[in-house]
Amino acid sequence: MTKKTQVGLIFGGNSSEYRVSIMSGHNIYKAIDKDKFTVHPIWITNDGYFADEDESLKVLKNPSYQVKNPHKVTNISNLIELTNLPEIDIFFPIVHGNLGEDGSLQGLFRVLNKPFVGDDVLAAAVTMDKEFTKILAQRAGIPVADWISVKRYEYNDKNNDKLNYNKVSQKLGKDLFVKPSNQGSSVGVNHVTNAEDYKAALDDAFKYDDKVLVEKTIHGTEVETAVLGNDKPIVSGVGQIINAKGTFYTYKNKYEDNSTSKLQIPADLPADVVKKVRSNALKVYQATECSGIARVDSTLQDGDNKVVLTEVNALPGFTNISMYPKLFEQAGISYIDLITRLIEAGQERFDHKKTLLHKLG
Ligand SMILES: Nc1ncnc2c1ncn2[C@@H]1O[C@H](COP(=O)(O)OP(=O)(O)O)[C@@H](O)[C@H]1O
Ligand SMILES: [Mg+2]
Incomplete structure (x- = not known):
């Protein structure tokens, strides 16, 4: 044995x-x-x-x-x-x-x-930072929501234009999302449409990070795709988050109250849209140099069906009812096999890295 x-x-x-x-x-x-x-x-x-x-x-x-x-x-x-x-x-x-x-x-x-198992140092760090993820995605030709980033030293300067809702609105519109660049679970994320809420949202987001993103709101359907593997990653089908009207995918909706946001697998979308979401997910995975695992989240914009990247999660929720394993289950890879494949991918990357020279050969 x-x-x-x-x-x-x-x-x-x-x-x-x-x-x-x-x-x-x-x-x-x-x-x-x-x-x-x-x-x-x-x-x-x-x-x-x-x-x-x-x-x-x-x-x-x-x-x-x-x-x-x-x-x-x-x-x-x-x-x-x-x-x-x-x-x-x-x-x-x-x-x-x-x-x-x-x-x-x-x-x-x-x-x-x-x-x-899972992403290496660079991909994990880059995908944890929503701004770097957006910069790399943009470079790979993937649409992202227009944004500005506010650093703490700018936040501390009360005359900085980035704190002025009217000035920011001239660039990004009045309908905005404010969020910490490095966080998860929708913690510190707020939707704002006026100056007073904008200020409160910046105060909230700066509790969690030294860099905050202000993004144009993308109205549409939230979709998620699971990716697995190293050099030849497998891309799952597409799942959909259905938020109750007037709410977004908040911490409460994610973990505490499952009556307001629902997961639908597979998403009920036309084949050409599904194809686009999946090909974008693969491009983003490769642009951010992921290996092993990632869940790529996007929004399918109302009106033009543009697939706009939201973020990449290097360690997505992995309970047996989470989106990532469910997407692969739907693609024919059971939870138990998925665990085995992730372990094999981690081992494969390590074995390969061992073959690289670290000093003059
Ligand atoms: N630019 C945006 N337009 C519309 N909704 C957004 C935008 N940014 C974030 N959201 C909403 O907030 C949720 C959490 O934001 P996200 O960037 O995914 O951060 P987290 O890492 O906390 O999940 C998203 O699932 C979505 O519902
Ligand atoms: Mg998210």
Whole structure:
């Protein structure tokens, strides 16, 4: 019998998507192909502490379990020692949001010289920053909502034109979205149509980031596409978010109240539109140098059916009812096979990188 691959499943983390991550970890743990893999759970608590394997297992089995014995990780040897890990063959981070999705954990795996599932440092960092994602997408010919970015030093200067709603409206129109450049789960995202709300929206968004995007509102149908793989990625069909009238895809609608926003898979759209959404998703995936996994979110604009990129998620929600796995299930790849393929893609990238020279050959 061949030896099973030892998988370090990392979940939790100190972001607004903590609970989703626990649910994703719980589902992966239950579904993973146990003939091929042994899972070693590693739970990062909401305040950034690491739990050891026994405690991590408890939360995977019972997502409301509270950690009793957390460890503050201060350096790499401390991480390995404190989490009491056996030899891990590959890490599977399912930590959404900051530190998990922005290249930080990925950098740690690189330093540890271990393979890992999902995007590498560059793609994770770039796709976490909505402005850099837009710049790269635009360069690849993909439409994005017109925007300006406001840095904190500009926000601190009360005479800056970017804080003046009328001036900004001359460029972008009166109907605007304001959001932190690096965030997720719609936290700090606000829709505004007047000066007073614009100011409040900037104040809210700057609680979460040092850079805030102000975008023209795109009215239309929100669509999402899942992409999997390295050099020859597979693109799923298209799913649709149906928001109740007058609301957008807010934190509450995503996680707390499923009566206001619904997922529809596949989206009810003409074949040529679906084709365009899928080809855009692939272009964006390649432009941002993603590997392994990403979910590409766009809006199909009312009127002209232009497919406008919203954002790229390097670690999309991965519970068994999340959009990413559901899209692949619809394409004939089951949740269990999807997990296996993601692990294989991470291993493949690592094996390839090993062949590159790092010093004069
Ligand atoms: N320019 C925009 N026009 C219309 N709706 C938007 C725009 N930007 C964001 N939204 C709405 O806000 C939601 C969250 O914004 P998004 O950029 O996806 O950030 P997050 O990373 O928090 O999901 C989107 O799903 C959409 O409903
Ligand atoms: Mg989003």
